[in-house]
Amino acid sequence: MPKKRSTKKKKSTQIPYPKNQPPLNTLQALERAMQYHQAGDLQSAQALYHQVLQAEPNQSEAIHLLGVIAAQVGDNQTALDLIQKAIQINDSIPNFHNSLGNVLWSQGKFTEAANCYQRSLALNPHFTEAHNGLGNVLKEQGKWIDAADSYQRALCSNPNYAEAYYNLGNVRREQGLLPEAIICYQRALALEPNHFEAYYNWAIALMKQGKPAEAVLQFKNALALAPHDIEVHNHLGIALLEQGKPAEAVDRFQRAIALNPDNAEAHYNLGTAYDKRGKLTEAIASYQKALTINPNDAPTHYNLGIALHQQGHKTESIAHYQKAIALNPEHVEAHNNLGIILSEQGKLTEAIACYERALALNPNYAQVYNHLAGVLLNQGEIDQAITHYRRALALKPSFTTAHTGLLLALHYVEGLEPTTLFSEHQRFNEQHAKPLTPSSPRHLNDKHPQRRIKLGYVSPDFRQHPVAHFIEPVLAHHNHTQFEIFCYDNHGKTDKITQRLQQSVEHWINCVTLTDEALASLIKQDQIDILIDLAGHTNDNRLLVFARKPAPVQVTYLGYPNTTGLTTIDYRITDQYRDPEGLADELSTETLIRMPETYYCYRPYDDTPPVNDLPAHQNDAITFGTLNNYVKLNPKMLTLWAEILQAVPGSKLLLKPSNQILNDxxxxxxIEKQFMTVDIQPTQLILEEITPSPSHLKSYHQLDIALDTYPFNGGTTTCEALWMGVPVITLVGQTHTARMGISLLSTLGLTELIAHSPKDYVELAIKLANDRAYLQNLRESLRDRMQTSPLMDGPSYTHHLETAYRKMWEKWCDLS
Structure with missing residues (x-):
């Protein structure tokens, strides 16, 4: 906080005590004592004041000044007693009342202090220090206008009084009048260049103006005058953090801690700086140290909760969020973040309660609506989720995360017109991407069409994630004589899959801490020729990097089942099944590039379980099921599944959603009640909670037939089912999401598993359920069929993809 200051002692040359001096009279002794006092020699001054009083016990000025010395050394009670005694002797001296006001002000007795200053001013209306003192009292009482008036009166009495300018600056800052405050600090410094607090509070005002670079200069000026001031080091560190210089900030906070190891604020700030640098272990240690000093600081518990969450320590994180809330029940962000963790744990009901408490505290908190929408989507409450995403965007139109969430949610709406969905993607481009797009992007890349091409893949999913199953065969089989590979990893954690992928490429850049602008600049610096987005409108995407057009050719591929809507992305990779010619081209801002054999190239887990015997042989009944996300299970699918179960006696339905909804x-x-509405009883359901990959594949040992979802087919789940020997029945629609099944099954030559109408879907499931010989034969042969198909032919697939990349590059070279 800005430092408070009322008066500032003027230094003068110290007068030595003369040798062989004749005895002083009382007046001379008093004058000599005052000279010592002004020079800062309090001990000599005090001795002479006492000599004066021995000669003249009621000398009011000597008594008064002894009281001032007592106040200076922190003995306020003695100061009060002495100054009040001086006033009793002579109450007509303005300075006595002013000094008494100063002591009372320092004790926080503002009303009594104000009375003293007013008495002083009644005796001398032009008493500068009394006007200043009264202003200090009024400022402490929050009476900004009256305080400013008092300081201005002080300046009318003495236009060269630096302290009044300084104090007036503090009032103007509190009033939010930052330019006026800064002018006051500058005037104070013009009169008194060594006014440390004026530099300090000038810097604070600049911070409030959002000018951290300018604030850094003034904090450094303050440090030149007071190099050991902890608060300045602290605030300088904060300014450096806001400048995006966390390494320099760490140094400042460490200096503050060296000056005072028990300064909790410095440890807290150091934790924040480490957090900004991605050093979570060090951040956690700093927050924990701050809490050993001040265990009841809600912001520290909150920040520690965030860092622990980022490290995956969810239980400990929850405890600190709860402590932050206990200390500050109105801590909206803590309620919000607690909801996020509970949601991740599958405790959806508790998560919703947290979000609702946050919204009760702040109904206009867009981030909470976004998170609440995500939970509702996981529960299958699609319409409610969409409503909350739109509410978040209404509150914060620039909220790209909510907008991408909305776009993904719209894919689950059964019956939504493809043109409507396309328009929503175009709206994203107009609102978020287009303002960032250069009117005439310049690329200085070498335009030789046959040279080695630099490919840049951008993704948050270079880890155990569905996308990794399909990008790994590509990275493993790239022709490195023709292509130089860069991977821009937008995720903070690595695993075994990450490490494996890193070995397949020349350049691996973790970009999670880079802003979109900084990442775009880095990509231009790397001279990437073709930049490939692998996320689309999914979590942690970097589409706003692509909006800046850092590479001459830009592509979207793999991670998202639709157009991005961005006009700066030139191509979208697909195949003839997912996006047939004449059906999808007009609904994509990108030019569609159709792979000749398959859109996917699949790499299963290394340690997948073996294929087992047909479960129906042992159960003497068919078990249908799906491992798709619950949000894909809309009322239409439930109705179709009910028809299937009713037509196949003794059959059951296994559900193992790939989120944690069943943990709640x-x-x-x-869910059981929802299925009962279509006459599927709980006894017909097998509900399994999510398990870690790849152990979740063991659930396929219970399945005879997998039922695909509609209008959002399975992708990875379909590949996994087929790999485990389980046939998948799919229902085909008009959009990419409703045609993923036809693509995969057609690639494997399993067109008999493709239904083109709900009626066909039901009849096909019943037909397969009654043909156990076919199911057994398929179960035994599916894995071999996949391994020998284009779906798992990494070298051929990558060659086709590289051919497409080369044609894109040649076209750009030709047109540039």
């Missing part, structure tokens, strides 16, 4: 008892009960 309330959500599980809601």
């Amino acid at each position: 008892p309330s959500a599980r009960q809601a």
Whole structure:
């Protein structure tokens, strides 16, 4: 906080005590004592004041000044007693009342202090220090206008009084009048260049103006005058953090801690700086140290909760969020973040309660609406989720995360017109991407069409994630004589898959801490020729990097089942099944590039379980099922599945959603009730909670037939089912999301598993359920069929992809 200051002692040359001096009279002794006092020699001054009083016990000025010395050394009670005694002797001296006001002000007795200053001014209306003192009292009482008036009166009495300018600056800052405050600090410094607090509070005002670079200069000026001031080091560190210089900030906070190891604020700030640098272990240690000093600081518990969450320590994180809330029940962000963790744990009902508490505290908190929408989507409440995404965008139109969430959610709406969905993607481009797009992007890349091409892949999913199953065969089989590979990893954690992928490429850049602008600049610096987005409108995408057009050719591929809507992305990779010619071209801002054999090239887990015997042989009944996300299970699918179960006696339906919804008892009960509305009883359901990959594949040992979802087919789940020997029945629609099944099954020559109408879907499931010989034969042969198909032919697939890349590059070279 800005430092408070009322008066500032003027230094003068110290007068030595003369040798062989004749005895002083009382007046001379008093004058000599005052000279010592002004020079800062309090001990000599005090001795002479006492000599004066021995000669003249009621000398009011000597008594008064002894009181001032007592105040200077922190003995306020003695100061009060002495100054009040001086006033009793002579109450007509303005300075006595002013000094008494100063002591009372320092004790926080503002009303009594104000009375003293007013008495002083009644005796001398032009008493500068009394006007200043009264201003200090009024400022402490929050009476900004009256305080400013008092300081201005002080300046009318003495236009060269630096302290009044300084104090007036503090009032103007509190009033939000930052330019006026800065002018006051500058005037104070013009009169008194060594006014440390004026530099300090000038810097604070600049910070409030959002000018951290200018603030850094003034904090450094303050440090030149007071190099050991902890608060300045602290605030300088904060300014450096806001400048995006966390390494320099760490140094400042460490200096503050060296000056005072028990300064909790410095440890807290150091934790924040480490957090900004991605050094979570060090950040956690700093926050924990701050809490050993001040265990009841809600912001520290909150920040520690964030860091622990980022490290995956969810239980400990929850404890600190809860402590932050206990200390500050109105801590909106803590309620929000607690909801996020509970959602990740599958405790959806508790998460919703946290979000609702946050919204009760702040109904206009866009981020909470976004997170609440995500939970509702996981529960299958698609319409409610869309409503909340739109509410978040209404509150914060620039909220790209909510907008991408909305776009993904719209894919689950059964019956939504493809043109409507396309328009929503175009709206994203107009609102978020187009303002960032250069009117005439310049690329200085060498335009030789046959040279080695630099490819840049951008993704948050270079790890155990569905996307990794399909990008790994590509990275593993690139022709490195023709292509130089860069991977821009937008995720903070690595795993075994990440490490494996890193070995396949020349350049690996973790870009999670880079802003979109900084990442775009880095990509231009790397002279990437073709930049490939692998995320689309999914979590942690970097589409706004692509909006800046850092590479001459830009492509979207693999991670998202639709157009991005961005006019700066030139191509979208697909195949003839997912996006047939004449059906999809007009609904994509990108030019569609159709792979000749398959859109996907699949790499299963290394340690997948073996294919087992047909479960129906042992159960003497068919088990249908799906491992797709619950949000894909809309009322239409439930109705179709009910028809299938009713037509196949003794059959059951296994559900193992790939999120944690079944971890929540309330959500599980809601699911059972939802199925009962279509006459599927709980006894016909097998509900399994999510398990870690790849152990989740063991659930396929219970399945005879997998039922695909519609209008959002399975992708990775379909590949996994087929790999485990389980046939998948798919229902085909008009959009990419409703045609993923036809693409995969057609690639494997399993067109008999493709239904083109709901009626066909039901009849096909019943037909397969009654042909166990076919199911057994397919179960035994599916894995071999996949391994020998284009779906798992990494070298051929990558060659086709590289051919497409080369043609894109040649076209750009030709047109440039």
